[in-house]
Amino acid sequence: MEEGAIYSAALVIPAISPPILDGAVAVKDGKLLFVGPRREARELGLGMRERHWPGILAPGLVNAHAHLQYTGMERLGKSVWPDFRAWAAAFNDMYEPIEASGASPWKDWAADGARRAALSGTTAIADVVTNWEAASALHDEGLGGIAYWEVMNETNEEWNESKETELAKRIRSIPGLAGISPHSPYSLDRVPLSRLPGIAKNLGARTHIHLAESPVERETEDPATEFKDWHSFKSKDFSDARKGGYGGSSVQYVDKLGVLGPECHIAHGVYLTAADRETLRKRKTAIAFCPRSNRVTGLDEPPIASCLLEGNLIAAGTDSLSSSPTLDLMDDVAELAILAKKQGYSAKDLHLRLVHAATLGGAIALGLGSGEGRIGQLGVGARADLAFFDIHVGSGANAIEDALAELAEGGGGKCACSFIAGIKKFGLLF
Ligand SMILES: [Zn+2]
Structure with a gap:
């Protein structure tokens, strides 16, 4: 069993639930163990090291x-x-x-x-x-x-x-x-x-x-x-x-x-x-x-x-x-x-x-949205496929909308790091 890790970000997009400002996910054995506010991840005392990304954390993209x-x-x-x-x-x-x-x-x-x-x-x-x-x-x-x-x-x-x-x-x-x-x-x-x-x-x-x-x-x-x-x-x-x-x-x-x-x-x-x-x-x-x-x-x-x-x-x-x-x-x-x-x-x-x-x-x-090994989402039990985007997340009332607009309209070339089943695929982060 691996030790596991917490990845936090200024904005987390779970896809199966609303976006979370200052959110986090915990990854263990290739799956997501926790998805929610960063504060909660800390309070849970999972004993895992936290790595923080100041941009957006989304599920790995599914082409x-x-x-x-x-x-x-x-x-x-x-x-x-x-x-x-x-x-x-x-x-x-x-x-x-x-x-x-x-x-x-x-x-x-x-x-x-x-x-x-x-x-x-x-x-x-x-x-x-x-x-x-x-x-x-x-x-x-x-x-x-x-x-x-x-x-x-x-x-x-x-x-x-x-x-x-x-x-x-x-x-x-x-x-x-x-x-x-x-x-x-x-x-x-x-x-x-x-x-x-x-x-x-x-x-x-x-x-x-x-x-x-x-x-x-x-x-x-x-x-x-x-x-x-x-x-x-x-x-x-x-x-x-x-x-x-x-x-x-x-x-x-x-x-x-x-x-x-x-x-x-x-x-x-x-x-x-x-x-x-x-x-x-x-x-x-x-x-x-x-x-x-x-x-x-x-x-x-x-x-x-x-x-x-x-x-x-x-x-x-x-x-x-x-x-x-x-x-x-x-x-x-x-x-x-x-x-x-x-x-x-x-x-x-x-x-x-x-x-x-x-x-x-x-x-x-692709029929992979539910069940064992599900992807395209950040939810407990899903496969830990992660994509970190270099997108600025502000702090105003429209912080979420503005960051999402920048990701959707200008997210090309902005992925800084990705993980597949909890293992780093590419990128220099962490
Ligand atoms: Zn074709």
């Missing part, structure tokens, strides 16, 4: 959507593309020659991405894995979260039992927590898409899908032309449905196939109607917003204000460096704050809710 293996494709994420097709073409122009060359940089790039994400206070990630070599990155780099094995380009005709057996074998052999990521409704046919949630459930695994990311997925009154010379994927069902007159959104389409539910979370959710948002609430399906990626790939703004007002489960993700300038989750939180205000969200709780989205919201999206 709810990334592809760490594309870290080496960062050149693409530093531009802004005219539209999604142009970006997708540029992505393929870079990805395909790498695949053809047999160079296989994916493992190294995924490890590099994991390290970069950790340096900004991220302690858990929903990492979508396309190339097998990248599957162990989270585990190898000591990060929490889930490696989601991506399934795409599967057709009705070619899907069969041996593919399902092979898939189950793969998921079982991923070290750490593993899930299944059906790529999207337009890159998978109906049969494989509708089979994947059941396969995941039998393995005790979760699912994660790109949904309502591209304009062709939105509800339309002109379905026949919507898919015209658009998709480059092998599969066809969603496009066939469109050509056959189906104008429903991709959210309604996958809902009919049983894809949504509390064990699934979606990435992007840019083109969501009010009915789509309601469907996601009814299914308890969280949305990982990646607003910087949307901007880089020439897409529109996600409806963050509506989701906040209507009470959707929300999280934040960076996506990969092939479509985003950094793997710092707080940079996406800052973008969400700008968009929410621009879209008319004016309530005072904006900053706190966005910080919650990047911590507890992400944990809920």
Whole structure:
């Protein structure tokens, strides 16, 4: 048994309860033993040494959507593309020659991405894995979260039992927590898409899908032309449905196939109607917003204000460096704050809710918000994943609001130190 330690800070954000000025947490054996006012921690006489941080102590960040293996494709994420097709073409122009060359940089790039994400206070990630070599990155780099094995380009005709057996074998052999990521409704046919949630459930695994990311997925009154010379994927069902007159959104389409539910979370959710948002609430399906990626790939703004007002489960993700300038989750939180205000969200709780989205919201999206080993929160019994931010905390009546605003709008690059399961991950503090 280790000795344990108390970490106090000018402002502690537990995420499952209100922020605490001059707060503290006690850590022992990788878990939180106490969370509350600093004075109480002292009075308890825990016999632990106290380390004090004059800024903010938050739960470790949970990045709810990334592809760490594309870290080496960062050149693409530093531009802004005219539209999604142009970006997708540029992505393929870079990805395909790498695949053809047999160079296989994916493992190294995924490890590099994991390290970069950790340096900004991220302690858990929903990492979508396309190339097998990248599957162990989270585990190898000591990060929490889930490696989601991506399934795409599967057709009705070619899907069969041996593919399902092979898939189950793969998921079982991923070290750490593993899930299944059906790529999207337009890159998978109906049969494989509708089979994947059941396969995941039998393995005790979760699912994660790109949904309502591209304009062709939105509800339309002109379905026949919507898919015209658009998709480059092998599969066809969603496009066939469109050509056959189906104008429903991709959210309604996958809902009919049983894809949504509390064990699934979606990435992007840019083109969501009010009915789509309601469907996601009814299914308890969280949305990982990646607003910087949307901007880089020439897409529109996600409806963050509506989701906040209507009470959707929300999280934040960076996506990969092939479509985003950094793997710092707080940079996406800052973008969400700008968009929410621009879209008319004016309530005072904006900053706190966005910080919650990047911590507890992400944990809920990954099914890790409750139970043994829970993350994204500072609460007794939770895993001691901590992120210390170099944010000034004042002493006036608005001290909490001001510090939260600075964290949410300017927290990128401000993480000074982080811990995973009570062990220091990076930083010079303490
Ligand atoms: Zn993605």
